[in-house]
Amino acid sequence: MKSPQWILLTAVLALTACHRTEPQAALPAPHAPATSASAPKVAARFEPPAESSMPNDDFGKQIELGRLIFSDTGRYAKAYVGNALTCENCHLDAGRLAHSAPMWGAYPMYPAYRAKNHRVNTFAERLQGCFQYSMNGKAPPLGDDVLVALEAYAYWMSKGEPIGVAPPGHGYAKLPKPTQAPDYARGEAVFKRDCALCHSDNGQGQQVAGRTVFPPLWGAQSFNWGAGMERLDNAAGFIKANMPLGRGNTLTDQDAWDVAYFMDAHERPQDPRFKNSVAETRKAYHDTPYSLYGVAVNGKVLGEGSGHL
Structure with a gap:
């Protein structure tokens, strides 16, 4: 049986949170309302060895x-x-x-x-x-x-898995495009309701005896702007399937998109591939509506404050 400390260490990126956005980053046009069918199905997934x-x-x-x-x-x-x-x-x-x-x-x-x-x-x-x-x-x-x-x-x-065949449950869950553009204020509300208990009101997580048990979601001690979790689609899929920890697939798809937006609308360490300016770096590595790098949120261009965390 795993110890309580080990179980605490299994705590993870719940994802979310801050103020109102002006203007919202352009995302792909919303699709028809998502149904419960968007919840990931894991019954047939590969079982790793004990x-x-x-x-x-x-x-x-x-x-x-x-x-x-x-x-x-x-x-x-x-x-x-x-x-x-x-x-x-x-x-x-x-x-x-x-x-x-x-x-x-x-x-x-x-x-x-x-x-x-x-x-x-x-x-x-x-x-x-x-x-x-x-x-x-x-x-x-x-x-x-x-x-x-x-x-x-x-x-x-991975022993027993076929080579080069993506099995059910690999990667992160893929959500339908949101019915409404992801929103900072709605995401902040979801964060306060479902995420702050573990990740703290300021999104900086929690430590016990100097060891992180619930991770920071933004700021100097979180992932940088080059990480895959800075993409809204990755973050929303991860959140939907796994968060709140132990209660995956309880948030709506829209909640997952909104809280992913809130989390990724905060400053974090600079992309190591930085090229002279935020605008140039966005053009080279973040030219997608799913990235907020180089986008103005709450009057500040994300990425420009990365050196002053």
């Missing part, structure tokens, strides 16, 4: 180290982490939970072409990006013990 079945040998030690890195990244991969997050904050239940980008759904899909860097990436290179963007740190060198352990953990968890 942790108790890890092999009791040297390879098993690497698998276990990968699990420890996943759940307490700042301790076991300290040299490469620049914020208060862990891998588990975005990949719940130590990377095992469907619709929270589980490792068993990711490992068999690489090597793969990524539009983010316009080339084919290995799984290890994909992990490097997580450290650079989501962890706001620096990429471990290829072959580093941290990457090897994380790869071993993901490989073991």
Whole structure:
């Protein structure tokens, strides 16, 4: 049985929150009202092996180290982490939970072409990006013990999955486009009602004995502007399927979009790919209606304050 402390560490990015927006960022035209059919279906998903079945040998030690890195990244991969997050904050239940980008759904899909860097990436290179963007740190060198352990953990968890076939529950849930443009004020209300209890009124999460148990959602200790969670569609899908923690699929689709907007409408560390100006960086890397980088919200252009957190 998992300890209460471990369960607390499984706490994750609930996502949301701040003031009114002037003007709203342009999003794709709303579709017809979403129905309950938009709730992710996970019944047929792949079941990863039980942790108790890890092999009791040297390879098993690497698998276990990968699990420890996943759940307490700042301790076991300290040299490469620049914020208060862990891998588990975005990949719940130590990377095992469907619709929270589980490792068993990711490992068999690489090597793969990524539009983010316009080339084919290995799984290890994909992990490097997580450290650079989501962890706001620096990429471990290829072959580093941290990457090897994380790869071993993901490989073991994915045994039995077909190569190159996206299984049910992989990645984040895909929501229909919102019936109304996401709104800051509505998102703030959802945040206060459903998210602030864990992530605090200021969105900075909670710590116990110096360890993060509920992650910060914006600010200096959160993910940076290059992370995938800064995209509204990723954030809304994650929130809908998993938040509030333990009560996934209880928010409406619109609530999920609104609170994702609220969360992503706050300042956070600069995109490491910054190119001379926010406008130029947006054009190069954030030219999508799902990104608020470079968009004016509440009279401030997001991204311009990243160096003054």
